[in-house]
Amino acid sequence: MKILFNLLLFLSLCSFAIAQDILKNDEPENAKYITSFTNYCSGQNEYNNLEATKSSVNKPPCWDSLGNDVWFKFTAVGNFVDIKIVGNTASNDATLENPRIVIYLSNDNFNTHTEICDKLIIKGNEAEFVNYNISIGSVYFVRISGSNNGTFKFCFTNYVPPPFPGPDCNSAAILSDENLVFAPPSFKGSGLDFNEGKNTCIDTDVDTIEHNTIWYKWTCANDGNLAFTITPQNPNDDLDFVLFKLPSINDCANKFPIRCMASAETGPTGLDFNSEDYEEYPGFSSTHDNFVKYVSMTKGETYALMIENFTTYAEGEIISGFNIGFDGELQFVGPKASFNISDTLFCEPNHPITLSNTSTDANRYQWYFGEGADKDPYLSMTTQPITVTYSNYGIKQIILKAWASVNPSEINAYSRLVYIMPLPQVTAVSDSNLCDGSAIKLTASNDDPINHYIWSTGETFNEIYVTEEKEYTVTSYNRYECFNSATVVIEPCEIPKDSIEIPNVFTPNNDDVNQYFEIKNIEQYPNSKLIVIDRWGKTVYESNNYKNDWDSKKNAGGTYFYFLEMEDGIKYKGIITVLK
Template sequence: MITFFRYIFFLSIITCCIATLNLHAQPICTLKGQTPTTAFPVCGVKSFSQGSVSICGTNSIPVPVCATGPNSFIATNKNPYWYKFTCYQTGTLVFVITPNTISDDYDWQIFDITGVNPNNVFTDPSLFVCCNWSGVGGLTGTADTASAANQCASAPTYAQGGVSPFSKPPTLIQGHTYLLLVSHYTDSQSGYTLNFTGGTASITDPNLPTYTNASGICGGKEIAIKMNKTVLCSSIAADGSDFSITPNASIQSAYGVGCVNNFDTDSIIVQLNNPLSPNVYTVQQLMGTDGNTLLDNCQNAVPLGTQASFTITSQQLVKADFDYTIHWGCVNDTVDYFLKAQNATNWLWTFDSATTSTMENPGIIYSTLGQKTTQLIASNSVCSDTIIKNFILDNYPPKAYFSAPDYICPNEAVTFTDSSTGLLTKWHWDFGNGQTSDLQTPPLQNYPNTNISTNYLIQLLVTDTAGCTANYTKILKAVTNCYIAVPSAFTPNGDGLNDYLYPLNAYKAINLRFTVYNRYGQVIFYTTNWTQKWDGTVNGLAQSAGTYVWTLSYTDSQTGEKFSLKGTTVLIR
């Protein structure tokens, strides 16, 4: 609440500038009981104790009787708890709120929420019934001796102009549903006790809780029990021991619908270990392992032996299921699906959340690989069931590849090493020398010595389990000489003969470095690639005829032997 003095200060601020009411923002209320939609259910025969009060609340509350006049103020749901009750006999309501710390300031307001969203209390002034927002601490509530039906904000003491924390009892209407907001203006977090101590109205349901009906849920593994009134979620034994089902049903657990966010429910789900067969069944109330049967908000118990019958039909036992067969392909894969649903008359297939089919046994062509997801909804006029299966298409197309040298020296045997990928079953080699092989690891191959370099086309064809093939080819060059040497002279005149200076026949050289120096010791050419040749120029300028020094270092790729050579070459023009 906002006291009268705080309200006067608020008005003075408003008249000169824009200001906020609270210097410190309060957290939003989220706990059960702290919002209108999750209010505690109460009745008139029980005391309700709140040990502590969490600090929260940001919403304003319409208080029509305090909206104008000298004591007008803006109320908020500060540190609230909400209580819900129904009137079963028209009359007056008397209650008292006793703070655990007697000096604490508690305020309250009652709303009639019959047929409306409980959250409308924040916006709809017409839901207002009565209130007391007095700033005086101590007991508060309604009393026949109270002087006023409502009390607005006031100072915290009578000496300062405080008003009574008690209001006259409101008149409740039979059949209407109400909310009581208890707001803790003091931030001590100390709790309180709420007692309904009299009046002529009755907020206690005279009817005992009982079953309205029971029914089987599709699939046969759950039973729904509908109550004639709400029962406390805390009175439902989680192990399902409140119930027995005959004949021959094994109960696994039970829970109340909506109990995650509420204190009471009128719908209970009983879960079974195994699906029921088509038959007529009876669910019966037992004493649960928690020491009670189902209890309503006034602690009235469902009588032991309370029963309800229900029927399980074959239509309720619809079950979705299917098999599939994969036909692997080289470009596309085809999957044939086979319906195995039970008690279904309709079916809807969904493939990868994209393609659908209502065929009984569809076939789907997949052009991409990876995980595939298939959903089947099998249904009849009563129930439906869904199943999802995943599988992986991993027949990635074969790739042919092998390693072999780029060059072969005279009298040298060649090793070909397969590194193809895929689910391979066949290999076929053609070595270009008239020899072939169907082995994954083929024998060494020899090539004839000739006076000129000769290119040979090497081919590998691989085949996988689906009959898909892949091909890889490579040119193997058989050279006439592998002796590495540097010419003693060259003539860069563009006639196509001895135009360049470079290491000859360095096919088997690795880590090669070739450097050319002029007569002054300056580097005028450098390469690590023996096929890059010096053309007798530097920066496009032809160098003069004369003797040039070169150095050559390399490692023999076959033997690992290292060489470091030095010599001279004459440039002739």
């Protein structure tokens, strides 16, 4: 049972970011599922290990000690993952000391696992795990610990990175996904041709124009504006760039510069929608802001971007990379994976889910369905709809990877989450009965703390007060809008009855004393049937609801026999003597 609605954007209710989330998932089987995949960062002290204990899994070799750890898990949507934990630092209001990260590959709920521990970067109370060899569709467990119990900031991103860019125009990485915000690693050198920036603003009339360069290319899939921001990973780095227009994707000889940035400013640089200048020359100027004007591009045009790190590094020192993200309505030519899904929320397993492949610019497709699916991952060369069902509860992730056979290095991936959640366990109880004349409190409860209620009275609280004798039903919904019902019945008030006392004689002689055959407490037993017969078997009195009203006036004195049957079936019989 459920209310139908699409849950794709419902992540804010069930997901990853809950303020001051006290994580009790200190064993892998209770790992918290990650549902935000691209450039997610929590609040500064949003997560913690305050109630965690040391898990039963052995200490990884890349950790110097084992603290109270917490666990996350994710299904990889790309080959690149970057996980960062920020504890107690000057810029972060958190308390975790000496944070540590390790990940484990396990596709069988951690029954077997492979530890991945060689990509950990430690900087004081910051820990970062970066890996370019994650397998799409596989499940990974993230283990986080520290030397104390404290709060921390959690950052996570997972995507299909573009091919690694080269240092020359001819070896540039071709971009096909304008939505990525990606971070190339450290780069060094200017390639085979260190003067490709000649006659641009970075040309300072020296023999070697370029020192440390990296190149990207793309072809426009539509008409639109393009801006981008390049943010150095080292905030003190001076990044420059030149944007060229190319006659074709492979014609670097006839490239033409249209934007150029060589200002001596450090920090972020790029194209934005506020600047009016087309280039900024080397040096400092009051008119420099490290950004130049955006570009209006036309469908089918091809461009190349050269990024230069102008900062001087010592011999052997690793040159920092940068993050780059694009803005505007322009799209790049290349495969775009996507699919429609018939529904994303189910309150019980084994429902068929229809997937319609809507990918573009691709002819090779790899599907991944995850644990509990009736289908294994498989390669397809068609966009025909497919149906999948899941046999168990949980958050499921369906991933589609798409590429073109002519350029298999340009890969794009798309994923959707499916929620198969159990019905809530609902109870309803009353606190009393109606016998004392007061209202009765009915209380409903739901095993999900995020819930709401609807009673048959129309009220929407978990507690209501009633005064009528009848059946009441409450329907309760959990956070996923799965619902269940419970019923409580208010029975008529039953006052305890006194025992009856039947006399063996009465004297109907008009003295106003003992004039009737009075059965004590008979008024508490309505519909009691009384039959009186004489000694010859003749019925002298009969009542189906005796009310102490037989006075024997029409009968002579003597001995009689009575038969009394109560409404509940209990019977009495005996002798009654009438004295006159």
